[in-house]
Amino acid sequence: MRDKKKKSLKGQAKTVALSLDAEQIKGRDPVLLFTASQIDEVLADAEVHPLPFAANHLVGLCAWREQVLPIIDLVAFFDLIPSQKDKNERYVVVRTVDSTLLDTNKDNKEKQNTNKVVLRCVLKVSNQIISGDIPTECTAVFPKQAGFAPVFLKGLFQGEKKLFLLPDLATIIHSDVQGSTT
Amino acid sequence: MAQKAKDKKMLNIKKLFHSRQTIRGKLLFWLLIISLVPMAVIGFVSYNYSSSSLQHQSFEQLETTLAFQYQALQRYFDDQAKKLENIASNMEVFQEEAYTKLSAIRALQKKQIQDYFKIRFEDVKIFGQNPQQQQAFSQLLQNADTEPNSEFVEFLDEWLMNRDFASLTMLNQDGEVVYSTDKNVPRGATVHEGTSEWEAMQKGMLETRFIDYRPSSFHELKNVAYFSTPLFSADQPPSLLLFRLQDHALDSIMKEVPGLGETGETYLVGMDGMFRSNSRHFDEPTIANPSFLVDTESIVYALAGEDGETSVVNYRGDSVLSAYTAVSIYGVTWVLMVEINQAEAVIPKLEDGKTDLLSQLAQTYTFSDLYLVAPDGYIFASAKRHKDYLTNILTGPYADSMFNKAVQEVLETQKMAISDYAFYEPAGGQAEAFMAIPVMNDDAMSMIVALQISIDPINDIMKIRQDFEKESGQAEMEGHVEMIHVDTYLVGSDKLWRSEAFNPEKYQAKSTLLNPKVKADTKAVQQALAGKSDTQVIVNSLGEKALTSWSPVRYKGLQWALISEVAQKEVDRPVMQLLRIVGLLAFLAAIAVIFISLRVAGGVTKQVDEIMQGIAMVEKGEYGQQVKITSKDELGQMAGSFNQMTTTIHDLIESRQQEHDELQDSIIRLLEEITELADGDLSIRATVTEDVIGTLADSLNLMLEELGTAFVRIKQSAEQVGSTANILSASTGELAGQNNNQANMINEAVQEINQLTKAIREAADQANQSASFSRESSQVAGEGAKAVRETSQAMEAIRGNVQNTARSIKRLGESSQEISDFARTINEISDRTSILALNASIQAAAAGEEGRGFAVVAEEIQRLAERAAVSTRQIETLIKNILGEITEAGISMDSSIQEVVQGTQLSQNALSRLDEITERSNEVFELIQGVASASQQQADTTAILATSMGEIGSISLETAEEAMGASVSMQEMAVMGDDMLQAVATFKLESDKKDPDNDVLEADPFDA
Structure with a gap:
């Protein structure tokens, strides 16, 4: 039996752009950028269960496929200014991989064991969701310049009309502080 | 002629009965009625009255008998119950005494064990601290190939033997054997994890410790216990001395305990359920032997820190009274059990040494058998020791018997229970009932005392009916003694007899007791089982009418019907005889009445016939005939009067004829004068005569x-x-x-x-x-x-x-x-x-x-x-x-x-x-x-x-x-x-005759 040739997928990765319901940053609309494999589902309707005494960016919890996931509003997390337009919000289930250490003794390098854990959360975004190719015509921006804490972003790129944010969801989920530098 | 007369007479007699129109017939009929009807009425009333009186009297006596028997049954069962209660209270007392004894032994033994281990502990500790021993063992440590001198070895052997130690083993800090008095433990052998030696190394390197029984590193498939103590020396690392305890170390304390009789014993049990001492009942050592495990509840209670006494089934499967406590030995907890068989504890032997109390009680009270049953149903004591002895009545071969039911009820209700009679195989297939009562120990049932009751006392009570027969059942007639047979019997809720009938053959059976062929499902039984009492005439199980009195008998779980009956025909026998006599008399009276009425009627009707003949002649017009007078009574007088009447009528007819002729002449004359008047002559006058x-x-x-x-x-x-x-x-x-x-x-x-x-x-x-x-x-x-x-x-x-x-x-x-x-x-x-x-x-x-x-x-x-x-x-x-x-x-x-x-x-x-x-x-x-x-x-x-x-x-x-x-x-x-x-003017008047020229005058117009 001949082996099937695996075609290279380099340069053909699909992305999903999720617009945020926020005012423009540096004259551009803020958009979250994820790979298609990171998006599990766009929810048609989500039953939000609020959490008392939770942080502002934690909207609540919702049930998804026998799991309980936190709902995170990145507009509140990054302390952006919410948009004044009519709000048509969507909830998107996003996953990420988190690496955790078994051995808490970090000095003992020989005996460190790492384990990768899949984390999921629900992001509250606008109804502008576009699936397409990687936007190649954009330039990198240092997060602090745009008012973002670098630790929470894997990357920040500005295009002609949009500002693409690549959030580090694992860090955001584990964090108990806000993600802006202000 | 004679024949004709005879035939005529017969005809008349026949007419007499066929036709009621004759006086003779009427006389005969009414005389019969008048004489026979009162006799019938008197006979009927007498029959009813005497029958009801007899019945009433019979009912009263039936009820009296029934009441007496009911009382006797109640007394009998109450008596049995009292005896049972007395026996149970005696058992309770014996049990209490046994527990007291066990508790005392428990306390004593606990002290002995603790003292023993204390002494051993001190011995070991002192040994380890002794400088000479330290020096001797240090040398062994320095040179692994060195052997201790013989004196030291001898000293060690003697020291160990005197203190019930089996061996002494020295381990270095690495867990290797440096030296051992046990030849089976080689030098250089290492300790394995999880063994008693290993635990000793974990715990005993700093101080003297007692190590409980565990598998050994050096003795395969054996559990050993040690006293361990560390050995310190200035220039050597610390080592460990292990003193293995002898298996029989505690025998002298545990095995020989006075006061526990033949079956009693004491033993120690570890937390793993294995013995920590040897049992007196087994030659094979039980200590740390996994073949002998103890898992009774009392172990758990003792390990939880409770001291107590209870009745349990021990490791040998015997029902025992047990006293338990926990014994702490330098961090190790064992359970001390002191036990004695329940039977031996509560059933003392009598002075002869052969008979026990249970047998004597059964003999004295004439019980069929007397049992002691453990709460799990095990019959551990019996007076008669039949087949059911040492079986489990709840799960064993007799689990379907009434004994089982009584025991179950006691277990459920914790009160006295009684079961009904049923055939019981261990009793030779006889019908037996059971009465049982619990014996309590601190709100827990420790045993059940049960007695087996025979059917004979019940039958004896039912025989009371014979007295009734003697009192009122006899009726002498023509020299014979007529016995009225009364049946009194008991019926259970299954409609079967609970007593023997007086005459079982009447029921076509050899025995009526619990015989399914002789089922009594009558109205009396049904009502009595329903709790009602009454006395009535009903149909009994033989299908005949009987005067029956019934009442329920209820005693704890027993539900019987007590029936007393006598056949109606037997009660009515004297009344029937009276009825026969009255019938015979009535018949004779009827014959006499018929004879007399015929005679009287004949005399009356003869005169009447003569008169009837005379009337017939008068009808024909022959008034001259006279009637023959045959009697001098009213009928004869009537005949004489009839003759006078006919004579008078004859004379009267003749006189009337004469008057008729004279009258006719006068009429003719008058007619002639009226004819003249019709012609218009109003002056004519008729001739007046005297008629x-x-x-x-x-x-x-x-x-x-x-x-x-x-x-x-x-x-x-x-x-x-x-x-x-x-x-x-x-x-x-x-x-x-x-x-x-x-x-x-x-x-x-x-x-x-x-x-x-x-x-x-x-x-x-x-x-x-x-x-x-x-x-x-x-x-x-x-x-x-x-x-x-x-x-x-x-x-x-x-x-x-x-x-x-x-x-x-x-x-x-x-x-x-x-x-x-x-x-x-x-x-x-x-x-x-x-x-x-x-x-x-x-x-x-x-x-x-x-x-x-x-x-x-x-x-x-x-x-x-x-x-x-x-x-x-x-x-x-x-x-x-x-x-x-x-x-x-x-x-x-x-x-x-x-x-x-x-x-x-x-x-x-x-x-x-x-x-x-x-x-x-x-x-x-x-x-x-x-x-x-x-x-x-x-x-x-x-x-x-x-x-x-x-x-x-x-x-x-x-x-x-x-x-x-x-x-x-x-x-x-x-x-x-x-x-x-x-x-x-045409009529001629008399005045005209007087004045013929008189003219008509003119009327005055104003005349009215």
Whole structure:
């Protein structure tokens, strides 16, 4: 039996752009950028269960496929200014991989064991969701310049009309502080 | 002749019975009735009275017997229960004493064990601290190949032996054997993890410790215990000395314990359930032997820190009384158990050493058997030791017996229980019942005392019926003693007998006790089992009527029926004999009555026959015949009277004949004289004789005289009538002429009145014309109102139509709203479709090359969804516009409706005005109508008046005509009076004979 040739997928990765319901940053609309494999589902309707005494960016919890996931509003997390337009919000289930250490003794390098854990959360975004190719015509921006804490972003790129944010969801989920530098 | 007479007599006798019309027959019948009926009544009353008295007496005695037997049964069961309670309380006392003894032994042994281990501990500790031992062992440590000297070895052996240690082993800090007195433990052997040596190394390197039994590193498949102590030296690392405890170290304490009898023992158990001492009942060592495990509840309680006494089933499966406690030995906890067999504890042997208390009690109280049962159902003691001894009554071979039921009930209720009788195989298949009672120890049941009851006492109680028979059942008749057999018996809830019948053969069985062939399912049994008592005549199980008394017998769980019965026919026997005697007497009396009545009747009927013959002769007309007198009683007197009567009748007939002839002659003579009278000669007179005819003649003569006088008067009156008629005729002629004048004057008056009537009619016609004009104006006003009304109705119709139109427009609006809702739904669907397409495209993107085709499909779906969204948005816009226009139309409709309402209001006002006009016109019309009608009436009245006057005129004319007629009649009357005179003149009267020339005088017209 001949082996099937695996075609290279380099340069053909699909992305999903999720617009945020926020005012423009540096004259551009803020958009979250994820790979298609990171998006599990766009929810048609989500039953939000609020959490008392939770942080502002934690909207609540919702049930998804026998799991309980936190709902995170990145507009509140990054302390952006919410948009004044009519709000048509969507909830998107996003996953990420988190690496955790078994051995808490970090000095003992020989005996460190790492384990990768899949984390999921629900992001509250606008109804502008576009699936397409990687936007190649954009330039990198240092997060602090745009008012973002670098630790929470894997990357920040500005295009002609949009500002693409690549959030580090694992860090955001584990964090108990806000993600802006202000 | 004789034969004929005989036949005749027979015929008469037959007639006597066939026909009741003869006196003889009647006499016979009524005499029989009079004599036999009272006898029958007396016999019947006597039978009933004596039967009921006998029955009543029998009932009383049955009830008395029943009550006596019931009391006897109650007493018997109460007696048994009391005995059982006494035995149980004795058992409880013995049990308490046993527990006290066990507790004392437990405390003593615990102290002994703790002291022993304390001593061993100190020994080991001191040994380890001894400098000489330290030095000796240090040398061993320095040089692994060195052997200790023989003196030291000897010393060690003796030291170990005196202290119940099996060996001494030295370990270095690495767990290797440096030295051991046990040849089976080689040098250099290492300790394995999880063994007792290993634990000793973990715990004992700093201080002396006691290590509980565990598997050994050096002895395969063996558990060992150590005392360990560390060995310190200045220049050497610390090492460990292990002193292994002998298996029999505690035997002297545990095995030899006085006061525990043959079955008692004490033993130690570790937390793992294995023995920590050797059992006195097994030659094989039980210490740390996994073949002997103890897992009773008391182990758990003791390890939890409780001391207690209880009854349990021990490791050997025996029911024992047990006292337990925990013993702590330098951090190790063991459980000390002190036990003795329950049977040995509560059943002491008597002085002879052979018999025990249980057997003696059973013998004394004549129990079939007496048991002690453990709470798990095990029969651990029995007086008679039948097949059920040492079996489990709850789960064993006799688990289906009544014994099981009694024990189960005691376990459930913790109170005394009694089971019913049933055949019990260990008792030789005899019918036995069981009574059981629990023995408690601190609210927990420690055992059950049960006794087995035979059926014999019950049968003895039932034999009380024989006394009844002796008292009241005997009836002597002609030298025989008649016994009335009474059956008293017990029946259980299963309808089977619980006693033996007096005569089982009557029930076609050898024995009635628990015999399913002899089921007693009668009314008495049913009622008694239902809890009722009564005494009645019912049908018993043999199908015969019996006087029966019944009552329930209830004792704890027992539910029986106590029946006492005697057959009805046996009770009624003396009454039946009496009935037979009375019947015989009645028969003899009947025969005597028949004989006597025949004799008496014969004498009576002979005289009657003679009289009957005489009457027959008289019927024929032979009055001379005399009747023969055959008796001197009333009938003979009647015959004599009959003869006199016939003689008198004969004489009377002859005298009457003579009188008849004389009378006939007188009648002929009278007839001749009446013939002459018929010719008109009223002067004739009949001959008066002395007989009846003479009276008749006399009356005739009187009549003739009166008749002559009347004719004279008639003659005179006729003459008067003629003269009066002539005078009246002249008067009536004058009256007729005057009446004609009156009639002419009335006619003239009538003509005047007619003219008046005509004038009044003309006035009435004019009034009618006015009324018609008024009516026309009223009609016109009505037509106007009608037109206005129609106008108003038309406007109402218009308003209705407008309202309907408004409603239609509203519905249209609602439909538009529904369309809008549908559009919204479509919008949502398109929205969801869009999300679905998005998800699909995302998944397709994640799938890579394989998902390309799917991504195309997803894109297409998304485009379709967008188009649908756009279309629904356009639809929504259109619907909004339509709704706006509908709203405007609705508003204009409303204003139209308002104007229509106003127009309707105005037409309503006009209508009301026209109605008023119509009303007024009608009133005018009515007034004029009234005037016209009054005029009409006046005209009619005058017309009537004229008519009346005309009639008066015609009446006057008629009167005149009638007067003329009367005059004519009077003339005719005068003519008739003349005719009458001529008619009377034909009769010849007696006065004529006296004065023949007398003329008729003229009557005075004023004579009445």
